[in-house]
Structure formats: C-alpha cells, structure tokens
Amino acid sequence: TASPAVAALIEEVAAERLQAHVEALALIDPALGSVPGNMRSRFTVHPEIVESIEYIRSQLAAALGDRAVKLHSFPIDSWRVTSHTARRGNPEHVPTDTTAYNVIGTLPGTDPAAGYYIICAHYDATGVRSAGGWDWQRDPAPGADDNASGVALVLESARLLAGQQFPWSIRFIAWSGEELGLLGSQAYADLAAERDDNILGVLNFDMIGFNDLQQRLELVTNPGSQWLANEMVAAAERYGIGLAIDVFEDPGSRISDHAPFWRQGYDAIVGIENHLPADPTTYGVREGVYRVNSQYHTVVDLPDSLNWELVRRTTQLAVATLAQYGLGEGMPNLAVFTGDLLGDRADDLRVRVSNIGLGAVASSFSVQVSQCALDSSRCEVIHREQAPEGLTPGASAELHIPWQRFGEMVFLIEVDAEGQVNEVSETDNRVFQRLRLVPQSKIAVFPNPFRIGNGSVLRFSGVPLKSSVQVFGPAGDLVWKAIEDDDAQRRLGTVANEVLWYGVNHTNIPVGNGVYIYAIHSPEGTLLMRDKIAVVR
Template identity: 30%
Template sequence: MFLPNRNPLVLLPAALLLLNLPTHAQQPVKRDYVMTGAPLAKMPVDPKIAVALTKVSDARIKANIEKLVSFKTRNTLSSMETDLAPGTGIAAATEYIKGQFEEYSKACGGCLEVKVDEFTQEPLPGANARIRKPTILRNVYAVLRGTDPAQAKRIYLVTGHYDTIESDVMNDHDAAPGANDDSSGSAVSMENARVLSQYKFPATIVFVTVAGEEQGLIGSAHFAKLAKAEGWELEGVLNNDIVGGNTTPGDTLQDKTAVRVFAQGILPTLPLAEIQAALAVGADNDTPSRELAREVVDTARTYFAPAVRKQAYGTFAPVMELRLDRFGRGGDHKSFNAEGFAAVRFTEWREDFHHQHQTPRVENGVQYGDLLQFDDFKYIAQVARLNMATLATLASSPGIPQKVYVTNPPYHLDTTITWEAPLAASGEVRYQIVWRQTAASDWEYAGDAAKYMDPTTKSGAFSATIPVSKDNVFIGVRACDAAGHCSQAVAPMPAPGGRQQ
C-alpha cells in the first residue's frame, strides 16, 4: 500500500516483519573474535593481596609527607650547601627516607636491603642549566628479594622523586615544600615498602625514591642506567608523580575516583628497522609500557570490585592515557623507557599549577605553593593500593612470555602464535591468549591457550592457532600461575623471515 507524501522506504522493515523475513538488525552477529574465547574475566582475588591493601594507612602516608615537608626545601642543589638550618635540605630528607626503610626492614626481620645510589653530577651545559657546579645526588632504595631462586631475578619497581623546587629553580634555601610534587609519590613508594615487606613474593620488588627530577630527570636516569649496567631483569616500573589528589577550594572538576596512567608508545630511540616493523603491523599501541598499563587496569578490576573491598576503601580506577606523559611534559618513567624498560606514570586526574613549582605566597587573594593543605591523604592511599596490588600480582606471576611471534602468512584468516616460556619460569605456568578489536585500547576477550595448542609443541616452546583473523584484532599472550596471577601480555610480531605482503 502506498501512502501519499510518505517515503515508502520507511515502511520496508514493517513490511518484512509482516512477511516474517528477518531484517539485517535481527541477524545474529557471528564475528570470529566474539565466537572464539570469552569476554575477558577479572583475575581471581588473592586473599593475601586483598588483606595487604587493607593495611595501607592514610595516617602513615600523611606522617611521611608532613616530615618531608618539614625539611623546608628539598632542592637537589641544597645537598652542596653548608649554611642551611639544622634539619633542613635534601640531605636531611635522604637520611629520613633511609631511616624509614631501615625501620620497615627491622619490622620484617631484615627482609629489606636498604641502599643509597650516590653519585656526583657534573655541571650541565647551556645557559638555562639547572646544575651549574658538581652536585651530589642520592637515590634511596630498598630491595625485597624474591623467595624463588629462579624468579628472584625478575624485578618490579615503584618510585617517586623526593626533590622539590619553588618558582626560582636555583633557589636552594627558601621554602619548597613539595607536598604533592612529589612527596605524594615518595610516600606511595614508602608505604608500599612498609606493607609489602610483611609478605613474600617469588619475584623481587624494589622501592625507590630518587633525587634530581626537577633538574632534568637526573636521579632516575642514573638509576635506570645502573639497572641496565647490572643486568637487572626489570619487567616493569611504576612511577608516581603528583598523586596527591589536589584539593583546591571551589574546584569541582577534580575526580577522586580516578588516577591517570601514562604509557609510552613506540620509543623514538629504537632502531629505525624496529620502528618500521612495528608500524607495519599497527603495533605502536602494544609497546611493553602500554601492556604494563593494561595490567594496572586489569588488576584494578579485581581488587577495587565491591565484593573485594567491602566498602573498606571505596571506588577507584586507573585511566590509561595513550601518551608518554601530559602534553609537552615528562617524568622519571621516561628515564626507564630510554633504557628499554617498561614504565608508566601515575598522576592525579586534575592538577592545579598554582600548587606546583611555586614560591609559597598569597597573591591577589590566591594561595600559591605546593602546600600540605592541598593534599588528600585518602586519595594518596588509594594510589598506593593500586600500585601495591599491581606489584604483588606481577611479582607473583610466572613472568613475561618470550619471543612471541605470528608465524602463519598474512593471507590466512586464522592466527598462529608461537612463544617461549618466561625467562625465570618455575612451577606450573598457564598461558592465556588475549585480544581486542583494533579500535579498542584494552583487552576484551581471552582464551585458554591450551585449547588451541599444537600437541607436538616442544617443552619450553609453544604454538597455538586461534580461529580469529589477525586483521581485525590485536592479540597478546600472557603467562599465569595456577592461582591466576598473570603477567602483562606480549603482542606478537611477524616471525623473523616470515612472508609479508
């Protein structure tokens, strides 16, 4: 039937219903990446980790930040000054942090190796150099050795910087409290040391506070080079910088339920051939740092679920940011990226630049300065818990799969992946294949690799074929133990010598 002044096409779906013919919208979608595997499930809760999270104390975090602020200035340059008031300057802060680590170690029967990475930075070039004479820097750290002889070689690290500046970056005498930037991150590292030192993990965890960040990431660069030179199997770095949950009166846009997690894409320092190979298959969003960030997000889904926290510490979620850092800025994780280590940065949702790198003062009715009054200690405790859950999970996992490749030709619609066991794998290791649509930033689906495994696979080397087109998804492989602690995923590259077209 035709109705005047109407578009007859709008009647077509109704007409098809009358004829009992299905419309396109009624057809079930049978996409390979949906039909294979299952939606990615949360990792099971480890009761030990769940209990550890409840031991994080915002009161202890506050006490540490108050003490750091009491040193008046922690400008890195103050390490060379002899006319500072007693109990002020960065050298006094160094001794305090070292003493706290030693107290934590004493409480766990000497389980922490407390060390100071001390070095002298020579003057930097340029008219605007922030170090103009030889200056002593000290990074303070504590090592919780893994209990598994093989897995102890694997290391995860948490860090924050304890140096500060005010408006004049060369002023090493006047007040530069740095309550947020970065007493907050230092307090996260210290609280993780206090709580996690009461537990044992197969892999090693290192708790660090570095100096020289405000002079150009100098302390972290030295520490990252130290790790590289000593051959550390450093599988992930969590850098916390400006995680104080800034609380400016009247700011309605701060989000106390979220923290940003910044993760580097392709390293510009990689050999050109490696950059080109990654770009050719779209792997620029599957760098080791971004896989680490995805594991932070995955961990949060487990340990910040209502059934786990039972209202003890409320809602909290990491938001993965697909860039190195905030626009045009940088932090200590960049130093570890530069040495080839996976590293991410945690930063509060919304910063207030009146309270960063400012001489404390009131000007035109506005309070300037990185002052204690603007820190939210309960927020910092949430960030500490997220770091803690991630470190404990990864340090309990078997480690990262090695030599992950796609081996079948690009014109095959299924996907064959090969990989080798983690370097220090011990005990039962289970492998999970994860994937996501190419427009998605986080893993969406997963399958037990054993279901797709080639039965002729040799020990330590694995091959699995999943009926999912590698054209429409990004794929990764991660290693899990029997209790469900999983490593970060590794995205496959085309096998060396494989056919490309």
C-alpha cells in the same frame, strides 16, 4: 577473582602514615604545620636534602632491613642547576659540580633469576615557579605534592609488601635529580641496561595528591608498557579501590622518571594526578574532574593542600597491582621481555621465558622466534618449538636456537601464541628485540684431519689465556688435557693463546685412529668451543 589476602593487605594502607611521610619530607617540624620558616628544601643540590635522604633510608630500612637499603650515587654538573634556576632569572648562588643519591630498598624474591619490579618516585623538589623568583640556596622547596606524595606511596608500599614473598624481587626507589632532567632515574636505567637487569616493570608515581575534585589517577604509558596499565586497571576493579583511572598513551612523554626506562627498552608507567598538572587545556580540566595545580614547583606546594584519600587509594592500587600475583590463588603468567633473547657464546641464540605469575604453568608451551626487517615488519619464522616442561612460579626456561648469521637484526619472540596456557595476562607474550650478533669465538683448530707422526702437531689457536683444552676419545673417555700457558705447554715452546697436541694420551702414548672430540673451556668454566677432529695414523 579477588584474593581475600590482597583485599586484607590493602586495607592496611594508612592515610595517617602517608600524611606523616609527606609532612616529614616537606616540613622541618611537622607539629608546627605549613607556616613560614618551617618549610624544608629538597632541591637536589641543597645541603638540607641529606635529612630527607636519611628519612627515606631509615623508613625503607625499618620495612626491609638495614642491609636491604643502598644509596646509588650519580654526578650533578653545575650547569644543570644554573640552567634550571636561570629560567626564573634568579641564580644568586653559583653551584659547583656535586653528587646526588637515589635511595634503593630491595625485597628479594625467591628466584633471583626471575628479575624485579620497581615501585618508585622522585624525592627531590624545586621552587622555581614561585611568584617573585626563587633562590635555590635560601628559599624552601617543600614539594608536598611534587613529589613527597609519591615517596609516601613508595614507603608505605614497602612496609606492606615487605611481609610478603614473591618469586620476583621488588625494588623500592626514591630518585633524586628529577627536576634537573630525570638525572637519577637516567643514571639507574643506563646502569641497569648495562648490567642487563631483568626489570619486569616500573611503576613510577609523581604528584598523586593535589586533586580535590575526584579520586582519580592518570596513567601515562607507551605501547610496550600497555600491559602494566591493564594490570593496574584490572587491580582497581578487582579490589574495588574506587579510583577513576584514565590511561594515556604518549610514547614521547618525558614528564617524569618513567622516560629513561622507556629509552632503555624497559616497560614503565607513570601514575600522576593530571599528566600536565598546570595546563588548563587538558582532558581532566576540561571535564571538570581536575583543578589546575598552580602550586607545584613553588614554595607553597604544601601538605595542607593534599587529598589524603586520593594518596591512600593510589597507594592501594600500587600494592594491589603487585600483590595480586603473589597472594592467594595466583594464576601463571608467561612472559618474554626485551633482553630475553641472548646471543649465545657458540654463536647461537637463547631465549628466556619466565613465569612471573604465582600459579604453575602445568602443561608445555610453545615458543616461536621470527626474524624481521629492521623496522619490525615482514617477520619470518626461524624457530618454533614446544617447550616440554611446565614452569613453576618465578622460574624461567632457556631454549637454545641454532643460528649462524651475524649483524644487526630484529627478532620477534612469541610464547604461547595459540593461547593454550590460561594466564593472568597475555599482553607480555610477545616482544620485539634488536640484537647485534658478532661471532664470539675466533678459535681455530687445525689441521683436520690430523695425521699423527713425524712430529706433526695439532694447533688450537686463539685460545683465551688459561683456558682448558680437553680431547675425548671415540668412546667418550678423556685422553688428554692441557691448559693454555701451563708448564707442559711452556716446555713445548707454545706462543700466547695457543695449545699444541702431539696426538698422545696423558701417558705420552700416541692415540689410535678415530673421531675425537675436543672441548675448550674458559677459566670460569664456560664452554667456548666443542667439535670433532679426525685422527689418522
């Protein structure tokens, strides 16, 4: 059902603001309009692009606060520019290696562990398809449709969503280097994967304003990201946005900044007026609902050729898609994502299940993990359990799975496979994930059993630097403690990564017979190993 709060929020999307953003990004003086000499360049390595960076930064800062906006830098090799411009045979100026910047604004969620969504668009532009050639240093690249239109959506979405509170965070990102090979989004997606960022979904927009025949948007998706397209189609219908949406599944699509996220296993879509804008054979052109965009990537990609109502409705779609779970009567939404299955330090598995919806999961829910062949076929259940607790909005639960096999493996993770929980969407309840599991601990404790007397010693070998070793008695009381390389251990003449115990308590009295427990913790407090030792006198 539609939430009145979301309906009211998307009514605030203003076509005049969207137009003002596009004009500020495409024109030097918006008051003069699309006249010669008044067009900007936002080509990635053109010096003038810094003015557009500052415009985007200041607009995001106005919405989200100064400290919520950061620049993310990445390198541009000069050959990228040479090969891009040489296609049109006009590389008059030889570029040097340089740096480009993504502009990132963050709206923090109430639960830092809940991950984040991205709403994004590239702000760099090119004029390389211009009739008569194009000199990147001399000629403008106003890029009104491609892609000041998408950036306007990002800025307006930030303004409207900034006043709301969600369990998950939202990052509003303007990419650079897209026209030179998706460089900004690639640098970010690689970094996110390295940091193991929990990205819930990426809504990327690229060229959303040229179509004057119909209020219409195409969504390009891959199988794993289909649920995002479903959410968007549902939002468009629920809030009567009046946008015809065509969904294309094309896992090989590299037309925009969604592709680097797919490569890293994140879910992403691109919203675009027509997925191959200048191709006369596409569905949109054949059906007479789209006109071939012969202006994009030229010096005449100008604001006065845009359909502002289309940009407005597409922006409403982006805002409604995320706000529909954050406002009003939200429903719960259990989700597992690639990356939610973790190799534990004790060589076991942990699986994280999140509630990315706004309603609470009231009852318990089931979690099932299967091991599959490397081609994701022939899955066999290795673990099934009923998670006892429900989940509040934005919260996640972590379940422990005993598992002692190592190597390259593919797992299938499924939550609520029986459909017991009534959710906003069931499409994110199952995911495949590849894991390479290696034993994390090489700690050896010997001899076991440990016979005290005649100077016999128990060795904890392979203990990381400054780790603590504790020994607990049969009653659970702490009887002895040492830290790798502490003074007492040094006096015993221990070698590196070794801790010795002579079977005494902290007052140097030999302990009695029984089963003792030892625990080894890293200096940061992570439990590395915990096991039993039999002490015999």
